[in-house]
Amino acid sequence: MWDFSTDPEFQQKLDWMDAFIRDEVEPLELVWGGKVHQGLKGDLRPIIEPLKDKVKEQGLWACHLGAELGGQGYGQLKLALMNELIGRSHLASFVFGCQAPDTGNAEIIAMFGTEDQKKRYLEPLLDGRCFSAFSMTEQTGGADPRTFKCAAFPDGDGWIIRGEKYFTSNADIADFLIVMAVTDPDADPRRRMSMFLVPTDTPGIEILRNVATMGERSGQGHHAHIRYNDVKVGGDALLGERGGAFAVSQARLGGGRIHHAMRTVAAVNLAFDMMCERALSREVYGGRPLASKQLVQATIADCHIQIQQFRLMILHTAWLIDQSSTKDARTQIAMCKVAAARVFHDVVYKAMHLHGALGVSSDTPLARLWQQAPLMGIMDGPTEVHQSSIARRLLADHEPSPTEWPTQYLPHRREAARAKYAGPAPT
Numbered sequence: 563m564w565d566f567s568t569d570p571e572f573q574q575k576l577d578w579m580d581a582f583i584r585d586e587v588e589p590l591e592l593v594w595g596g597k598v599h600q601g602l603k604g605d606l607r608p609i610i611e612p613l614k615d616k617v618k619e620q621g622l623w624a625c626h627l628g629a630e631l632g633g634q635g636y637g638q639l640k641l642a643l644m645n646e647l648i649g650r651s652h653l654a655s656f657v658f659g660c661q662a663p664d665t666g667n668a669e670i671i672a673m674f675g676t677e678d679q680k681k682r683y684l685e686p687l688l689d690g691r692c693f694s695a696f697s698m699t700e701q702t703g704g705a706d707p708r709t710f711k712c713a714a715f716p717d718g719d720g721w722i723i724r725g726e727k728y729f730t731s732n733a734d735i736a737d738f739l740i741v742m743a744v745t746d747p748d749a750d751p752r753r754r755m756s757m758f759l760v761p762t763d764t765p766g767i768e769i770l771r772n773v774a775t776m777g778e779r780s781g782q783g784h785h786a787h788i789r790y791n792d793v794k795v796g797g798d799a800l801l802g803e804r805g806g807a808f809a810v811s812q813a814r815l816g817g818g819r820i821h822h823a824m825r826t827v828a829a830v831n832l833a834f835d836m837m838c839e840r841a842l843s844r845e846v847y848g849g850r851p852l853a854s855k856q857l858v859q860a861t862i863a864d865c866h867i868q869i870q871q872f873r874l875m876i877l878h879t880a881w882l883i884d885q886s887s888t889k890d891a892r893t894q895i896a897m898c899k900v901a902a903a904r905v906f907h908d909v910v911y912k913a914m915h916l917h918g919a920l921g922v923s924s925d926t927p928l929a930r931l932w933q934q935a936p937l938m939g940i941m942d943g944p945t946e947v948h949q950s951s952i953a954r955r956l957l958a959d960h961e962p963s964p965t966e967w968p969t970q971y972l973p974h975r976r977e978a979a980r981a982k983y984a985g986p987a988p989t
């Protein structure tokens with residue numbers, strides 16, 4: 563059965579979220595700006611906590627997890643509709659308890675953690691009482707984990723972690739890190755690494771720098787370059803089985819990628835709404851609005867088509883995950899990841915361009931969005947890597963032609979059709 567409607571009861575929740583984000587959350591971000599990131603641990607907390615309570619009262623807190631994993635259990639399709647609103651504001655995901663990278667981290671602890679690990683790390687994470695970071699990428703090459711050098715060596719009942727990680731987002735506010743380290747260098751490449759849960763106050767963890775991305779001041783970014791100086795952890799720090807980091811990271815990145823794509827719908831809708839408002843408001847030669855120009859109309863139509871294709875692909879992927887699993891929907895998730903970077907780039911650029919000088923100033927949200935555009939095709943794996951994995955899986959469902967001619971070669975097909983129906987050849 564195909565159905566594109568939202569059930570009225572859930573629509574009421576979405577309407578509440580829409581108004582709440584617009585009236586309570588977005589203004590906060592305007593006042594606190596760049597302090598939002600660190601503020602949750604400091605002076606912003608007394609303002610954030612009552613907002614979180616309101617979200618919890620509505621049963622909308624931490625909706626990314628299924629009920630069996632400790633979440634609300636709405637499923638991914640409803641989460642997609644929620645994220646279309648949450649993605650309008652960076653702060654909103656914190657207020658709704660579904661901020662990256664904590665969502666993905668919570669998922670893997672829920673999936674792979676022991677009961678003790680869940681009590682120690684997952685419960686406070688879901689309650690919004692702590693933050694986490696995912697420490698995987700190394701300077702040697704993030705897209706290819708086979709190049710990773712950071713290693714963990716057995717030490718009595720526990721492990722000693724030694725090496726460096728690059729671009730560990732949010733490590734500066736995290737209470738614990740999930741670290742991927744080589745434990746079995748001679749094993750099959752997919753079984754070489756293990757995942758560890760490491761509290762950030764463990765001796766030996768050294769944040770060398772907080773790397774800034776475009777638009778942030780050097781040294782004041784949130785992506786840590788970390789050195790693990792013989793960091794000693796117990797045997798109970800191992801998340802999942804020894805050598806199982808690859809499977810854990812795939813599970814994590816799958817969920818993280820689709821959630822990010824869902825939030826991207828909100829960002830491109832914002833840029834699109836701004837584009838339409840500008841087209842209707844700005845008058846050019848002879849007092850006619852930009853919207854009357856056919857080239858502008860084509861831009862608006864094309865952007866809408868692109869957004870709508872993207873949104874439907876996400877909703878379909880979310881539905882697929884609800885029907886089976888993140889693993890079964892990995893091709894569709896990769897498609898959403900690739901599309902997200904493109905739609906985001908194209909729509910934000912066109913919205914910015916239509917705003918002229920104002921568009922390239924820092925006086926509208928478009929400047930912040932534009933700074934994110936190049937990041938979108940790199941974080942959670944570069945576009946090309948996802949294109950390759952999509953193509954490999956698609957090609958696995960196809961066969962080479964059994965002859966030197968394509969199976970669709972029309973002269974051969976016509977000949978076969980004539981033989982089947984034994985009719986006279988057309989003159």
Ligand SMILES: Cc1cc2nc3c(=O)[nH]c(=O)nc-3n(C[C@H](O)[C@H](O)[C@H](O)COP(=O)(O)OP(=O)(O)OC[C@H]3O[C@@H](n4cnc5c(N)ncnc54)[C@H](O)[C@@H]3O)c2cc1C
Nearest residue numbers: 696697698699703704705729730731937941942943944946
């Ligand atoms: C905003 C942001 C946040 C991030 N947060 C985290 C985090 O919290 N934790 C973490 O561990 N990492 C994080 N990362 C790192 C991210 O996962 C890596 O940057 C990403 O995997 C790419 O790795 P790399 O930067 O080493 O690029 P490389 O692997 O060097 O790739 C560079 C370029 O080479 C090309 N390329 C690479 N591989 C292929 C291929 N197979 N086929 C064709 N072309 C290819 C692509 O054009 C690619 O963009 C973050 C990155 C960003 C930008």
